Amino acid sequence: MKRLLILSPIILLCLAIMACKLDNDLAPDTMSTENNRNNQIDTTKNRSLGSPMKIRVSSSTFTAILLNNETATAFKTRLPMTIEMNELNGNEKFHRLPSNLPIKPANPGTIQTGDLMLYGSNTLVLFYKTFRTSYSYTKLGRIDDPSGLAAALGSGNVTVSFALE
Template sequence: MWMTVGEQRFAITLADATAAQSLAALAPLTLEMSDLHRNEKYATLPRALPVQASRPGTIRNGDLMLYGKDTLVVFYKDFNSTYAYTRLGHVNDTSKLAQALGQGTVQVTFSYD
C-alpha cells in the first residue's frame, strides 16, 4: 500500500491482520489528518474497523495504528505510550516522514497505485 503526502510517497507494509485488510479495502482513501503532541497525525475513518488492540509500550516512527475503532494514526516519532492500539502496518522508509507530515493538518492519501 502507498501513503502520499504532498509530493512524497511512502510504501507501507500492512500487518497480517483483519483490521489492516479492512483498511486496505477502503483504498483509495484521502484524509485530512490533524497533528497531536507533535509525534502523530490522526483522522477519523469513514467506517469502523475490526479491533484487536494491545498496548505496544514503545511506538516507532512510521507505525500505522488504529486507535479505538475508527481513528487512523500515523506516528512520526519514537516514544513510549500506555495507550492501546490495533497495529495496521508500518511505513517502510521513514527518513523523510516527519518532514513530509510537517506541523498542523495535512492531506494524506492511501492507495495501491
C-alpha cells in the same frame, strides 16, 4: 553430625527459594524484550507480512506494508483514500474514519516512527516520532523507511493519500 543432617535440608530449601526469586526477577526483563521483538514490524526484511501500500504526503511518497490481520484487511477495502489528517501531540497525525474497523488493541510499549495504527475502532493514526506509550492500538502496518516522514507531514494538519501498490 546431627546438626549437619538437620541444617542440610534447610540450607537446600533456602537455596531453592533464592533460585526461584532470581528467576522471577529476571522473567519480566526477558518477557519485555520478547514482547518488544514481537511488537516490532520489520518490513524491510520480510515483505511477506502483508500488502504493500503507498502513502503520499504532498510531493513525498512512502512505501508501507500492511499486516495480515483482520483490521488491515478491512482497511484495504477502503483504499484508495485521501484524507485530511489532524496534528496531535507533536508526534502523530490522526483521522476519524466514518465507520468502525474490527480491532484487537494491545499496548505496543514503544511507538516507532512510521507506525500506522488504529486507536479505538475508527481513528487512523500515522506516527512520525518514536516514543513510549501507555495507550493501546491495533496495528495496521508500518512505513519501510520513514526517513523524511516528519518533515513531509509538517507541524499542522495535512492531506494524506493511501493506496495499494
